[in-house]
Every structure is written in structure tokens, then in C-alpha cells.
Amino acid sequence: MAENNSNFMSGVPELLVLRLVREKEMYGYELVQAIRERSNDAIALGEGVIYPVLHALERDGALSSNRKTVNGRSRVYYSLTATGVRRLDDLAGNWSRLTEAIQSVLGGPAIGGVSHA
Amino acid sequence: MAENNSNFMSGVPELLVLRLVREKEMYGYELVQAIRERSNDAIALGEGVIYPVLHALERDGALSSNRKTVNGRSRVYYSLTATGVRRLDDLAGNWSRLTEAIQSVLGGPAIGGVSHA
DNA sequence: CATCATACCTTGCCGTGAAAGGTATGGCAA
DNA sequence: TTGCCATACCTTTCACGGCAAGGTATGATG
Incomplete structure (x- = not known):
């Protein structure tokens, strides 16, 4: 066991982001609301959680971004890469x-529990 | 900021400890192993997680402790108080x-999902 | 023109979990 | 006897992740 699962509770924001982006490409502001609604x-x-996660994920090659302008509004859409799919499966499994x-x-008491009479 | 709803992922070690102690009084070292086994x-x-949790819980009146000596070994047994039961229910619900x-x-997509026909 | 909603981003704080170290004693093996 | 491991307690220290708060910019709305 080279690497223990330290920080066993973390990575949930990441997990949610990856899962949502898997369905369709989304942008940060949209993700914030989607998570609330879903x-x-x-x-x-908050955005202070989502944006850093997005940037870290892109840095790691789990997400790719492309900027679009919709209604004069600039948005950064993120979509899942092959690496991201693996990352998602990994996190979901964990x-x-x-x-x-x-x-x-x-x-x-344990399912196959020993009942010491 | 005692009952702060932020930090939505925390309190799991606390939850596990309270749940185990509910069944029978237990001591720190025992809890560490019980969590691993169960x-x-x-x-x-680790003990560096459990002991501080135990002390905080006792400070809050969720646990009560009594020292016993078994086989020349000194152990601090913890048991659940009424406050502790409430705390447990609370954490479990969260x-x-x-x-x-x-x-x-x-x-x-949402279970009762809106299919915009 | 002012204010709100959209949309992006960063800084800085703080709580929590985790490693690591420290004390003490009983049991067992060399 | 000595030394080491397991039991049993505890604390200090650190890293990191989540979060509030603040900052920029622009389009829509009244």
C-alpha cells in the first residue's frame, strides 16, 4: 500500500463538477447553480470553490476549456477529456x-457479525 | 460559530465515534481499531484524530468518561450522554x-425531472 | 444613469484531519 | 536482564481544502 487514502473526505466538489460536465459542456457560473438545483x-x-476546482482540473488535463461569447457575454465552457473520465470514475469509486x-x-454490528453469546 | 452549517463535509470522525459508543462504552485505542475493522x-x-474528537465531545457534554484499570492497564471509557444522543441523531441526519x-x-437528471415537452 | 444579474477571478482565513512525536507500562522473547 | 513490541494515553505541528469576501467587467432594466 504505497499510498494511503489520506484526506478521505475531500474531492466532492471536484466529483460533482466532473459528473455534471460529463453530460454537456458547462461554464462556472452555470455549475454553481446546477449543483444547487440538482x-x-x-x-x-460558491464560486470561490468552483473556479479554483475548474482551474486545477484543467491544469491536470481533466477538463478542456473553450471561450464562447453568447449574447455579448463571455463564457468559458469546460468539457471532459479522457483523463477527466478516468478521474471521474476514480473519484466516484472512492x-x-x-x-x-x-x-x-x-x-x-458487522453484517457477518460474530455474536459472542 | 458553533452550529455553523458550513464545512459541509466535516464531522464524520465525530459521527463514527458517537455511533460506536452508543452501543457500549469504549476507550480511545479501542475506537481506533473498531473503526478500522467495522x-x-x-x-x-489515527489516534491523533480520535483523541481530540473524544476530548471535544466530552467538553461539549456529549460524552462522559470514567477511568478504569484493566490488567494493570489504565483506560478511559467513554459513554454517550443524552446530549450525545441528540448530537448523534443530528450528525446522522446531516x-x-x-x-x-x-x-x-x-x-x-433530476428524479422528478422536468421534461420540457 | 444607477442598479441588478451575469460571468469571471483571486486573496486570505480557518477548521479539520493526519503525521509525528512523546510518556508510560505490561508481556514476551532473546 | 535487556530490549522490543503492543497497549494506552496525549499533544504539537502542518497542509490543504472549502469558503467568505472582495474585485473586475458588461448587458439588461427601470
Whole structure:
């Protein structure tokens, strides 16, 4: 085990961004609102979270950007690269395993639990 | 800023500790291992995480401690107070809502999705 | 013309988790 | 005996991620 899963709770904003962009190319401001709406206001990530994530993701080659002007408004659209797809699968897998693990703790004595009479 | 809703991802170590202690009183070292075992090694929180959590929880009146000596070994057992039960329910609810929200983003277009016909 | 909504971005703070180190004792093996 | 590992407690230190807040610019609206 070369690398322990340190920071086990992080990367959720990244995960959400990647997942949304997978459906169609989107721009930052749009993502902020999409996350709010799709989560029924349960998750409200500000622009101060989204933009840095977007830039980091692009730097890593997980996203590619192209600038468009719509109605005189300049937008930076991001779309998923092949690297981004892998990154998404990776993060989604981690998240899934994490929540299952937590669930198995919350869910009481081990499923195949040893009942020491 | 005690009950701040920000930092939406935090409090999981706390949640796990409270949940485990609910079943029976436990001591720090034991909790570290219990979390590892119950999560099938998916979550490995060190003592540097657990002890501070324990102390904070006791300070807040969510846990009560009593020292025992077993086999010449001194252990500090923690058990859940009424306040702790409430805290647990609270955290568990938050966690549940959070994971559902994330799931509803990951799961694609809204469940009760508006099909703009 | 002023104000709001859109759209982008950065700086700086702070909480949290994690590593690492420190103390002490009991058990076991060399 | 000595030394080392496991048990058991605890603290200090650090890094990083999320977030508020602030800053720029432009189009629409009244």
C-alpha cells in the first residue's frame, strides 16, 4: 500500500463538477447553480470553490476549456477529456466505497457479525 | 460559530465515534481499531484524530468518561450522554441528507425531472 | 444613469484531519 | 536482564481544502 487514502473526505466538489460536465459542456457560473438545483439546495458551493476546482482540473488535463461569447457575454465552457473520465470514475469509486464503509459502521454490528453469546 | 452549517463535509470522525459508543462504552485505542475493522480497513483514523474528537465531545457534554484499570492497564471509557444522543441523531441526519444530495447529482437528471415537452 | 444579474477571478482565513512525536507500562522473547 | 513490541494515553505541528469576501467587467432594466 504505497499510498494511503489520506484526506478521505475531500474531492466532492471536484466529483460533482466532473459528473455534471460529463453530460454537456458547462461554464462556472452555470455549475454553481446546477449543483444547487440538482441537490435541492442541500449543497451550495460558491464560486470561490468552483473556479479554483475548474482551474486545477484543467491544469491536470481533466477538463478542456473553450471561450464562447453568447449574447455579448463571455463564457468559458469546460468539457471532459479522457483523463477527466478516468478521474471521474476514480473519484466516484472512492466516494462509493467511503459511503459504504461509513454505512457499515453506522449500520450496527458487522453484517457477518460474530455474536459472542 | 458553533452550529455553523458550513464545512459541509466535516464531522464524520465525530459521527463514527458517537455511533460506536452508543452501543457500549469504549476507550480511545479501542475506537481506533473498531473503526478500522467495522469499515473493512476502508477508514483508518489515527489516534491523533480520535483523541481530540473524544476530548471535544466530552467538553461539549456529549460524552462522559470514567477511568478504569484493566490488567494493570489504565483506560478511559467513554459513554454517550443524552446530549450525545441528540448530537448523534443530528450528525446522522446531516450525513444522510448530504449523501442523498450528492447521489441525486451523481444519479443524473433530476428524479422528478422536468421534461420540457 | 444607477442598479441588478451575469460571468469571471483571486486573496486570505480557518477548521479539520493526519503525521509525528512523546510518556508510560505490561508481556514476551532473546 | 535487556530490549522490543503492543497497549494506552496525549499533544504539537502542518497542509490543504472549502469558503467568505472582495474585485473586475458588461448587458439588461427601470
